[in-house]
Structure formats: structure tokens, C-alpha cells
Amino acid sequence: MALSRGKQITIFAIALIVIDQVIKILVKTNMTIGQSINLIGDWCQLLFVENVGMAFGMTFGGNIGKFLLSFFRIVLGTAIIFYIKKLLKKPDTPTGVLLGLTAIMCGAFGNIIDSLLYGVIFSESGFIQVATMFPPEGGYAGVFFGKVVDMFYFPIIDTTLPEWFPIWGGKPFLFFSAIFNFADSCITVGAFYLVLFQRRFFSQKELQA
Numbered sequence: 001m002a003l004s005r006g007k008q009i010t011i012f013a014i015a016l017i018v019i020d021q022v023i024k025i026l027v028k029t030n031m032t033i034g035q036s037i038n039l040i041g042d043w044c045q046l047l048f049v050e051n052v053g054m055a056f057g058m059t060f061g062g063n064i065g066k067f068l069l070s071f072f073r074i075v076l077g078t079a080i081i082f083y084i085k086k087l088l089k090k091p092d093t094p095t096g097v098l099l100g101l102t103a104i105m106c107g108a109f110g111n112i113i114d115s116l117l118y119g120v121i122f123s124e125s126g127f128i129q130v131a132t133m134f135p136p137e138g139g140y141a142g143v144f145f146g147k148v149v150d151m152f153y154f155p156i157i158d159t160t161l162p163e164w165f166p167i168w169g170g171k172p173f174l175f176f177s178a179i180f181n182f183a184d185s186c187i188t189v190g191a192f193y194l195v196l197f198q199r200r201f202f203s204q205k206e207l208q209a
Contacts, residue, residue, distance in 0.1 A: 005095065006088050013102050020110035020182040024149040028122060028131050036153070044154055049179050050125060050147035070115040070144050077108040097198050103190030110183030111148050118146030150179045 003011070031037075031048040038045050052066050084101050087093040119141025125131040141147070155177065194202070 005098065009084065009088070009098050009102055012099065013106050016103065016106040016182075016186055017110055017113075020106070020186070021113060023151065023182050024114065025133075027151045028118070028125060028149050029133060030130060031151075032130055033125050033127050042155065046151045047153040047179055048125070049150050051150060052145075052147050066115070067144050070112060073108045073112045073115075077105050077112065080105040080108070094198060094201055097194065097201050100190045100194040100198060103186040103193070107183040107185070107187030107190065110181070110186065114148040115146050116143055118149070119143070120146070122146075148181070150181045150184075152181065152185070153179045
């Protein structure tokens with residue numbers, strides 16, 4: 001018996017969140033801060049860092065900013081869930097739209113889990129010590145103040161520009177220095193997919209409004 005679209009989307013969402021969390025937990029419990037593992041040469045690495053703010057290592061306004069960011073992620077993720085449920089009731093909703101929105105929602109909740117729980121269930125990661133789960137002395141931070149685990153690093157071009165190059169000549173040049181995680185990728189891929197391939201659906205929705 002074929003699964004309904006709702007169940008398929010649910011399985012897809014669970015799979016994305018599980019993949020994100022498995023990767024993060026493996027990195028968190030096996031690597032020290034700043035440790036890197038080359039996957040494909042120097043340009044494709046696992047590089048363990050943690051950030052207290054937004055996606056791709058950006059920060060936002062200290063503890064208050066982090067709390068507001070986590071709250072915003074929860075609101076956004078919850079709103080997308082209700083929107084997906086609404087679209088599922090309409091047989092003419094393209095499956096691609098549901099998948100794109102689900103990827104964005106899972107990305108938001110993947111990082112929410114870090115913020116909500118990682119400070120409670122993990123010890124502090126450091127430059128010489130690896131974190132442990134459920135340490136007897138307790139976690140390193142309270143609820144909402146856990147750090148987001150990032151690990152994917154693709155320094156495709158890492159060089160020093162020639163002296164003759166205007167303005168930046170002789171200075172280091174690094175193309176795509178962001179370090180991100182699977183949840184960030186879900187948000188980015190989902191958003192780009194909707195913009196590139198599902199614009200017609202949203203344009204029609206605007207015309208019907």
C-alpha cells in the first residue's frame with residue numbers, strides 16, 4: 001500500500017533531522033575545536049567549530065540576540081509546519097513545493113535542537129578536550145544557549161593574490177570561507193530550489209490572493 005504524501009513528507013523530514021543530528025553528535029564527541037579532517041584534498045574538509053549565532057558562523061547580539069534568534073527559528077519552523085499541513089490538503093500542490101518547504105523547516109529545527117539542548121546534554125568542547133554526552137557535572141550552558149555545531153568547510157580557492165592585482169595585491173584570498181552544517185544546507189538548498197523551480201506556484205498564489 002502506497003504511503004500518503006503526508007507520511008512521505010514526514011519520513012523525509014525525520015530523515016533530514018536525524019542526518020543533521022547524527023553528523024553533529026559524531027563531530028562533537030570525536031573532534032576538538034579547530035580540528036580538521038581532509039575529505040577530498042584540502043578543499044573539502046570537516047572543520048569543527050561552534051557558533052552562538054546565525055547560519056554560516058554569523059553572530060547576532062550576544063545572549064539576548066541568541067535567545068531572540070532561537071525564538072524566531074521556532075516561530076518560523078512552526079509556521080512552515082502549519083503552511084505545509086495546509087498545502088497537503090490541496091491535491092494540486094506540487095510535491096516539489098512540499099519538499100522545499102520541508103527542507104527549510106528541518107534546517108531551522110536542526111539548529112534549534114543545538115541551541116535548546118546541546119548546552120544541557122554536552123560538556124564544553126575545547127581545543128584539547130572532546131565533549132562528552134550527559135557529563136556528571138552537568139552541561140556547559142542552559143536551555144536556549146547551546147552552541148550550534150558547524151563542520152563543512154570548502155576553501156576552494158586559498159591563495160595569495162599577485163602583487164599586480166588591484167587593491168588586494170599581495171594579500172591572502174580565500175573563496176567561500178563559510179563553515180556550515182547539514183541544517184544550513186537544508187535551508188539553502190530548499191530556498192534555492194523553491195526560487196529556481198517553484199516560482200510559478202508562488203506567483204499563482206499571489207495572483208489568487
